[in-house]
Amino acid sequence: xxxxxxxxxxxxxxxxxxxxxxxxxxxxxxxxxxxxxxxxxxxxxxxxxxxxxxxxxxxxxxxxxxxxxxxxxxxxxxxxxxxxxxxxxxxxxxxxxxxxxxxxxxxxxxxxxxxxxxxxxxxxxxxxxxxxxxxxxxxxxxxxxxxxxxxxxxxxxxxxxxxxxxxxxxxxxxxxxxxxxxxxxxxxxxxxxxxxxxxxxxxxxxxxxxxxxxxxxxxxxxxxxxxxxxxxxxxxxxxxxxxxxxxxxxxxxxxxxxxxxxxxxxxxxxxxxxxxxxxxxxxxxxxxxxxxxxxxxxxxxxxxxxxxxxxxxxxxxxxxxxxxxxxxxxxxxxxxxxxxxxxxxxxxxxxxxxxxxxxxxxxxxxxxxxxxxxxxxxxxxxxxxxxxxxxxxxxxxxxxxxxxxxxxxxxxxxxxxxxxxxxxxxxxxxxxxxxxxxxxxxxxxxxxxxxxxxxxxxxxxxxxxxxxxxxxxxxxxxxxxxxxxxxxxxxxxxxxxxxxxxxxxxxxxxxxxxxxxxxxxxxxxxxxxxxxxxxxxxxxxxxxxxxxxxxxxxxxxxxxxxxxxxxxxxxxxxxxxxxxxxxxxxxxxxxxxxxxxxxxxxxxxxxxxxxxxxxxxxxxxxxxxxxxxxxxxxxxxxxxxxxxxxxxxxxxxxxxxxxxxxxxxxxxxxxxxxxxxxxxxxxxxxxxxxxxxxxxxxxxxxxxxxxxxxxxxxxxxxxxxxxxxxxxxxxxxxxxxxxxxxxxxxxxxxxxxxxxxxxxxxxxxxxxxxxxxxxxxxxxxxxxxxxxxxxxxxxxxxxxx
Amino acid sequence: xxxxxxxxxxxxxxxxxxxxxxxxxxxxxxxxxxxxxxxxxxxxxxxxxxxxxxxxxxxxxxxxxxxxxxxxxxxxxxxxxxxxxxxxxxxxxxxxxxxxxxxxxxxxxxxxxxxxxxxxxxxxxxxxxxxxxxxxxxxxxxxxxxxxxxxxxxxxxx
Numbered sequence: 001x002x003x004x005x006x007x008x009x010x011x012x013x014x015x016x017x018x019x020x021x022x023x024x025x026x027x028x029x030x031x032x033x034x035x036x037x038x039x040x041x042x043x044x045x046x047x048x049x050x051x052x053x054x055x056x057x058x059x060x061x062x063x064x065x066x067x068x069x070x071x072x073x074x075x076x077x078x079x080x081x082x083x084x085x086x087x088x089x090x091x092x093x094x095x096x097x098x099x100x101x102x103x104x105x106x107x108x109x110x111x112x113x114x115x116x117x118x119x120x121x122x123x124x125x126x127x128x129x130x131x132x133x134x135x136x137x138x139x140x141x142x143x144x145x146x147x148x149x150x151x152x153x154x155x156x157x158x159x160x161x162x163x164x165x166x167x168x169x170x171x172x173x174x175x176x177x178x179x180x181x182x183x184x185x186x187x188x189x190x191x192x193x194x195x196x197x198x199x200x201x202x203x204x205x206x207x208x209x210x211x212x213x214x215x216x217x218x219x220x221x222x223x224x225x226x227x228x229x230x231x232x233x234x235x236x237x238x239x240x241x242x243x244x245x246x247x248x249x250x251x252x253x254x255x256x257x258x259x260x261x262x263x264x265x266x267x268x269x270x271x272x273x274x275x276x277x278x279x280x281x282x283x284x285x286x287x288x289x290x291x292x293x294x295x296x297x298x299x300x301x302x303x304x305x306x307x308x309x310x311x312x313x314x315x316x317x318x319x320x321x322x323x324x325x326x327x328x329x330x331x332x333x334x335x336x337x338x339x340x341x342x343x344x345x346x347x348x349x350x351x352x353x354x355x356x357x358x359x360x361x362x363x364x365x366x367x368x369x370x371x372x373x374x375x376x377x378x379x380x381x382x383x384x385x386x387x388x389x390x391x392x393x394x395x396x397x398x399x400x401x402x403x404x405x406x407x408x409x410x411x412x413x414x415x416x417x418x419x420x421x422x423x424x425x426x427x428x429x430x431x432x433x434x435x436x437x438x439x440x441x442x443x444x445x446x447x448x449x450x451x452x453x454x455x456x457x458x459x460x461x462x463x464x465x466x467x468x469x470x471x472x473x474x475x476x477x478x479x480x481x482x483x484x485x486x487x488x489x490x491x492x493x494x495x496x497x498x499x500x501x502x503x504x505x506x507x508x509x510x511x512x513x514x515x516x517x518x519x520x521x522x523x524x525x526x527x528x529x530x531x532x533x534x535x536x537x538x539x540x541x542x543x544x545x546x547x548x549x550x551x552x553x554x555x556x557x558x559x560x561x562x563x564x565x566x567x568x569x570x571x572x573x574x575x576x577x578x579x580x581x582x583x584x585x586x587x588x589x590x591x592x593x594x595x596x597x598x599x600x601x602x603x604x605x606x607x608x609x610x611x612x613x614x615x616x617x618x619x620x621x622x623x624x625x626x627x628x629x630x631x632x633x634x635x636x637x638x639x640x641x642x643x644x645x646x647x648x649x650x651x652x653x654x655x656x657x658x659x660x661x662x663x664x665x666x667x668x669x670x671x672x673x674x675x676x677x678x679x680x681x682x683x684x685x686x687x688x689x690x691x692x693x694x695x696x697x698x699x700x701x702x703x704x705x706x707x708x709x710x711x712x713x714x715x716x717x718x719x720x721x722x723x724x725x726x727x728x729x730x731x732x733x734x735x736x737x738x739x740x741x742x743x744x745x746x747x748x749x750x751x752x753x754x755x756x757x758x759x760x761x762x763x764x765x766x767x768x769x770x771x772x773x774x775x776x777x778x779x780x781x782x783x784x785x786x787x788x789x790x791x792x793x794x795x796x797x798x799x800x801x
Numbered sequence: 802x803x804x805x806x807x808x809x810x811x812x813x814x815x816x817x818x819x820x821x822x823x824x825x826x827x828x829x830x831x832x833x834x835x836x837x838x839x840x841x842x843x844x845x846x847x848x849x850x851x852x853x854x855x856x857x858x859x860x861x862x863x864x865x866x867x868x869x870x871x872x873x874x875x876x877x878x879x880x881x882x883x884x885x886x887x888x889x890x891x892x893x894x895x896x897x898x899x900x901x902x903x904x905x906x907x908x909x910x911x912x913x914x915x916x917x918x919x920x921x922x923x924x925x926x927x928x929x930x931x932x933x934x935x936x937x938x939x940x941x942x943x944x945x946x947x948x949x950x951x952x953x954x955x956x957x958x959x
Contacts (some may be wrong), residue, residue, distance in 0.1 A: 339848035
């Protein structure tokens with residue numbers, strides 16, 4: 001009985017009966033019968049245990065059945081690696097049933113990453129040279145699916161022999177195996193190139209198709225092959241022409257088109273051959289026109305061929321008339337009711353829009369209609385294409401459509417749509433007012449999806465459009481009054497209200513209906529923004545600053561504002577707290593300066609956020625410089641105290657005492673900001689000391705990226721007859737500067753121009769105070785100990801300015 | 802180039818899967834569930850091409866079975882669409898009114914048919930009967946067992 005093994009041992013041992021192993025169908029039945037995932041897992045695990053046991057026992061009769069079951073289980077997603085060696089055994093067997101399952105298993109379970117796959121190379125080799133067609137077919141299939149580079153190299157000659165076999169069944173497979181080999185080992189193209197041209201003469205479509213694929217692969221991989229195969233373009237043209245013009249052939253026709261797959265493949269190859277090559281392109285022109293006009297487009301097969309034709313026309317050097325034809329075909333596709341066709345049309349038009357912009361423009365209305373599609377893939381494509389089609393003449397109309405789309409589009413497209421609209425508006429805006437309107441509309445509709453720099457762009461835009469200040473601030477106020485949840489909108493609105501609050505309260509603006517706005521209302525609105533839990537910290541910052549600015553713009557008294565500011569002095573958010581504290585200080589101590597500080601912002605250049613910040617802050621610093629002459633005077637008096645420090649001089653850095661709080665002290669950080677640095681001229685070296693052949697030189701470097709830093713290198717040289725030993729150099733600078741001494745290169749300068757000692761001083765001079773330097777030297781020379789203290793005179797001005 | 806070929810039913814059970822690039826086994830189940838989810842969420846009026854990660858999916862629905870082919874960018878989607886139908890026609894010829902049940906029970910046959918009918922790089926449309934006759938010697942051991950009758954329906958999928 002199949003599947004039953006009975007072990008008969010001596011009487012003392014029990015008779016063991018093994019249950020018959022399941023057939024594949026039975027296993028499938030069982031799995032289907034499992035009601036839950038857990039049950040299914042149980043069944044499968046049990047069966048896998050059986051299979052494993054059977055493999056261990058090495059039963060040759062049912063091995064193929066076990067492996068078949070294992071493959072099924074593998075397909076469902078369970079691990080099956082223990083079947084790999086069994087595949088090898090099955091392939092090596094002589095029975096066809098075994099080989100079949102074995103090869104199938106090899107295709108599914110083995111792959112390049114496991115070393116075991118090399119073991120089947122020999123079996124495949126034997127099977128390939130056997131001469132039994134199904135077996136050879138199996139071997140070729142397996143090789144083409146999972147052949148690794150080594151296997152391909154070993155078996156290439158066998159496959160090449162099979163290319164010339166009379167049987168089309170085998171030749172087809174051999175050609176496909178060759179395609180796979182070329183992909184794995186491009187060097188084999190020399191082996192497979194010669195038969196190609198010969199194979200093109202075949203009548204059998206399967207072989208033709210395989211050959212065309214092989215040639216395509218070869219051409220894609222090597223330019224030499226590409227040149228070689230340009231010779232066959234006329235032949236390909238002929239084949240395609242025959243296909244298109246011959247009548248209905250039962251063998252190869254699909255819905256009226258004669259072998260569309262072969263046609264598509266030939267067209268693809270023609271595309272590769274004709275790209276960037278005038279001569280081949282010209283040969284193809286007529287044919288392409290013929291295919292385009294003759295193909296029956298009522299069914300999908302015809303449309304597939306037509307689509308491929310269009311792609312080919314677009315890629316080669318085709319005649320102008322042909323390109324127009326291609327675009328028109330795509331336009332026709334767009335009007336087709338079948339969505340698939342519309343999708344491919346939109347995709348191809350997107351590719352075309354760069355090169356044939358005007359031709360695509362003609363189809364703009366249809367594209368815009370496609371925006372209304374419910375299908376997500378289609379509307380996304382339509383959106384991309386519409387954005388690409390916007391130009392200065394149609395921008396108003398297109399923007400209207402796109403904005404309508406923005407309101408109704410699915411959320412994942414919103415971000416793209418919003419940024420697309422903003423970009424297009426930037427490039428093609430006819431007037432500033434239209435631009436502001438558009439951005440405003442985008443912010444109100446899709447505020448949360450816009451990019452971060454939209455806020456900065458908008459503020460800059462509004463700032464630049466002087467005549468529109470009143471208009472923009474009113475519109476923003478209205479928008480803000482309605483809805484304070486869209487953060488970018490709130491930020492821009494807060495900034496505007498702060499800057500142009502006086503214009504808001506004036507009441508009159510000709511472009512928008514007059515609105516009486518009360519001071520209290522404005523303040524209430526800003527407070528609402530501050531307190532709302534929907535506001536981000538950045539938004540709150542904007543609102544607080546806006547409130548401060550209004551304190552100078554509004555006529556009424558500032559008690560309310562002062563109250564709000566003082567509340568936020570104890571806010572948990574550090575940024576907000578700092579602002580509140582500073583503004584409060586401004587109210588209390590520096591009220592006289594408030595108006596100057598909170599003046600209207602100057603217009604910033606548009607090069608980038610970094611430039612904006614520097615420009616803004618340097619201008620504010622300039623405004624403050626008249627107000628703060630005192631700090632420099634107080635520092636001058638401290639300079640003279642420097643020399644006391646020398647007794648304590650060591651290598652440590654010296655810390656300047658804290659600066660007196662000077663007017664504008666809270667804002668002193670502005671003064672510390674580096675201005676645009678002057679181009680650094682090299683500072684001349686200075687000889688500071690000379691005694692009996694021992695010389696000390698100073699060289700200065702001011703790195704351009706940090707103008708407050710000065711690097712001094714002292715070099716001690718010895719031209720005398722005696723060595724200098726135990727050389728120590730110490731330095732002192734005024735209290736407002738910071739000095740750091742780095743370790744010297746050594747303590748000894750050998751006699752007669754020996755290796756000098758160098759040491760680096762780092763001096764930080766943020767206030768650009770005049771540099772004074774005192775040096776103290778101690779060393780041994782000619783058996784005498786020398787000590788020198790002196791101040792360096794004639795320090796070059798560039799070292800500290 | 803075709804990356805994978807799946808036949809999945811509406812409940813998410815994979816009836817046939819063939820991968821042409823190595824995909825880890827646990828990633829396969831994940832891939833299949835995601836793919837079938839995106840196919841199920843489409844209505845009848847939507848187009849048959851979906852963009853999924855870096856593949857394009859082309860799917861066709863036949864009764865309760867979805868046939869999904871994943872391709873990379875270089876393929877002509879409409880040709881693949883036609884090809885799926887061609888494949889189903891071959892199956893129909895071989896099984897005479899093929900149904901999902903046939904697919905689940907004879908998936909080894911399907912692997913064989915697929916190999917004979919196509920490869921990852923080509924689509925060939927030899928007429929269905931020719932393909933079937935080519936399959937005969939290989940399928941001898943897998944001929945449908947007439948003694949087996951499933952309780953489930955055998956509604957044809959074509």
